[in-house]
Amino acid sequence: PGGLSDSPGLGEPLKAPAGCARRLQQALLRSFWAPMLSSWVTGAAAGIVFLHLVQKFLFPYFWLDLNYLLKVVIHGLTLESYRLRGKIFTVLDRFVKEAERQPRKPFILYEGNVHTYQDVDRRSNRVAHVLLQEGALKKGDTVALLMSNEPDFIHVWFGAVKLGCVVAFLNINIHAKSLLHCISSCEPKMLVVGADMVGTLKEILPSLQKDIDVWVMTKDCTLPNVKTLLDKLEAASEDGVPVNLRSVNNLKSSVLYIFTSGTTGLPKAAVITHLQVLKGAAGLWAFGATANDIIYITLPLYHSSASLLGIGGCIVLEGATIVLRKKFSASQFWSDCKKYNVTVIQHIGEICRYLCNQPVKEGEKDHKVRMAIGNGLRSDVWQEFLVRFGDLKMCEFYAATEGNICFMNHCGKIGSVGRTNFFYELFFPFDLIKYDxxxxxxxxxxxxWCEKVKKGEAGLLISKVNVKNPFFGYTGSKIHTEKKLLHEVFKKGDLYFNTGDLMVQDKENFLYFWDRIGDTYRWKGENVSTTEVSDVIGMLDFIQDANVYGVPVPGHEGNVGMVSVVLKPNRSLDLKQMYEQVVMYLPGYACPIFLRLQEIMEVTGTFKQQKFKLVSEGFNPSSITDQLYFLDRSKKSYVPLTKELYEKIFSGQLKL
Structure with a gap:
């Protein structure tokens, strides 16, 4: 009755509404696909977990390596893009740009004074105008700079480069013959001397070449033929210097000479190009520093670490700030860091050791330093530094001023100077070879042919010289440049740069510094040329032969200088005169601390002075029958090295 008339007849299929059919279809699909999708998701998740575990255990540094490699590629592509566009953009160009973009941003904080980017730009313009008008400098001339850490070091440096000049950084610790050698080797048109270095200038002025224009950073000076710069800066224009004066057509053109102690002889001036400055200045950025960082520089500006990595690095970061100190002070270090809100510190291994040797104080971790960048840090000091001063990011690197290879420990592996991998070696080919x-x-x-060492063995680090990784050598005689090159190492016609350093590469491809080779040892963060030291000692009229070498001392980074001497017949050893000679003519770090008096100088089969045996014997008076002496600065003489004195040195009670 009623609605039954609309119902389907017997035998006809039951028709569901359209919406119901769709729901039924979706239900069937879910019942079919849901388990499959679930299994896929589960499988994918398991796969991701598996790959993560494989990466973690087999390739634990994959992401860190990838991040670092990308930075290397980005930096390389940036430089290449400038080249392709025909636009050479140097670090100085970037500085001028930053001075225009953020003129009031602090660039240098020095002894309580703030020097903004605009301040430094304008004062360097004043320097450029004075040197151009009064000194008659022209593009390509060399300006030698003998100044300690102060803002005017940077002003003169930038001012001279704005004129297209090459600037030679002179080591303020060297004197007399060595300093004269350095000045003459870079053939400067002008020498600019800091106010606190006038005493050093007096020593060399009578022997200085007459055609060198000498300036001092003072308002008045009584020295003959010496001009003053400070008074002239006050009246000079601070307007910009024409860009064409500093413009360059090739990044491989020279811009700096930085002196480095090689394996033989007196210091050599390494040629630093605009390309090398750009590479060095990228270090802070590569380690993760930013424009908001405040970098504390206590290293000498005449070194590439402070000037290229530090000053140049701050500029490349697009406006970071520098806290510059005239000289490193272990007692004031952390106070300065707190006072200026320092976030990044630069160091050499010795600085960290000096800081660890300071008396423990409360609140030593109460600072904002997050990163420490440097080299030569010993593993035990590294660990102690982190425990005592906080969990900083320690960024160790390896590089030579004149070299064409660099390693960066971007993983923070304690003790390692850097890390390599397959892709890195494509860009920067190197090898570790067997060395006697x-x-x-x-x-x-x-x-x-030379042979490569196995992983875990010490070998001589050499890096391939090619178009992408050139070696620019040294100024002056080509002999010095040639001595650093190795020909036909693995095959005919190949060419490699000899770093002079023995390194070890472990199974994880981390690299560790092992030792220096040849006639050089490292002390207080400086390479000491044994030939240079022996030449100075050989000037004494009672010395027949002098053999200089470095010996290890517990608790000290590097090797302490020691000299073995043989007297001329019927002459006696004048200990006081010996002391006066080394202190007068050598920088403090190069003065031999220990002196050994021998009757005969031992030589090798090829008539070279025997050093290996002397180094192994050390300076223990209990095991050495020869007379031993110690450089005592308080008594201004060498004094007999007694067993008691030896014990104090060996135990660390007496600081060297």
Missing amino acids: IQKDELIRNKHG
Whole structure:
């Protein structure tokens, strides 16, 4: 009755409404696909977890390596883009740009004074105008700079480069013959001397070449033929210098000479190009520093670490700030960091050791330093530094001023100077080869080729010289440049740069510094040329032979200087005169701390002075029958090295 008439007849299929059919279809699909999707998701998740575990255990540094490699590629592409566009953009160009973009941003904080980017730009303009008008400098001339850490070091540096000049950084610790050698080797048109270095200038002025224009950073001076710069800066224009004066057509053109102690002889002036400055200045950025960081620089500005990595690095970061100190002070270090809200510190290994040797104080971790960048940090000091001063990011690197290879420890592996991998070696090819330490020579096989060492073995670090990784050498004699090159190492026609450093590469591809080779040892963060030291000692009329070498001392980074001497017949050893000679003519770090008096100087089969045996014997008076002496600065003389004195040195009670 009623609605039954609309119902389907017997035998006809039951028709569901359209919406119901769709729901039924979706339900069937869910019942079919849901388990499958679930299994896929589960499988994908398991796969991701598995890959993560594989990466973690087999490739634990993958992401860190990838991040660092990307930075290397980005920096390289940036430089290449400038080249392709025909626009050479130097670090100085970037500084001028930053001075225009953020003129009031602090660039240098020095002894309580703030020097903004605009301040430094304008004062360097004043320097450029004075040097151009009064000194008659022209593009390509060399300006030698003998100044300690102060803002005017940077003003003169930038001012001279704005004129297209090459600036030579002179080591303020060297004197007399060595300093004259450095000045003459870079052939400067002008020498600019800081106010606190006038005493050093007096020593060399009578022997200085007459065609060098000498200026001092004072308002008045009584020295003959010496001009004053400070008074002239007050009246000089601070307007910009024409860009064409500093413009360059090639990044491989020279801009700086930085002196480095090589394996032989007196210091050599390494040629630093605009390209090398750009590479060095990228270091802070590569380690993760930013424009908001405040970098504390206590290292000498005449070194590449402070000037290229520090000053140049702040500029490349697009306007970071520098806290500059005239000289490193262990007692004031953390006070300065707190006072200026320092976030990044630069160091050499010795600085960290000096800080660890300071008396423990409360609140030593109460600072904002988050990153420490440097090299030469010993593993035990590294660990102690972190425990005592906080969990900083320690950024160790390896580089030579004149070298074409650099390693960066972007993973923070304690003790390592850097890390390599397959991709890094494509950009910067290098090898560790077998070296005979006792004979001080390369080991070549019967075919005359060098051989690579196995992982875990110490080998001489060499880096391939090619178009992408050139070696620019030194100024002056080409002999010095040639001595740093190795020909036909693995095959005919190949060419490698000899770093002079023995390194070890472990199974994880981390690299560790092992030792220096040849006639050089490292002390207080400086390379000391044994030839230079022996030449100075050989000037004494009672010395027949002098053999200089470095010996290890517990608790000290590097090796302490020691000299073994043989007297001329019928002459006696004048300890006081010996002291006066080394202190007068050598920088403090190069003065031999220990003196050994021998009757005969031992030589090798090729008539080279025997050093290996002397180094192994050290300076223990209990095991050495020869007379031993110690450089005592309080008594201004060398004094007999007694067993009691030796124990104080060995135990660390007496600081060297």
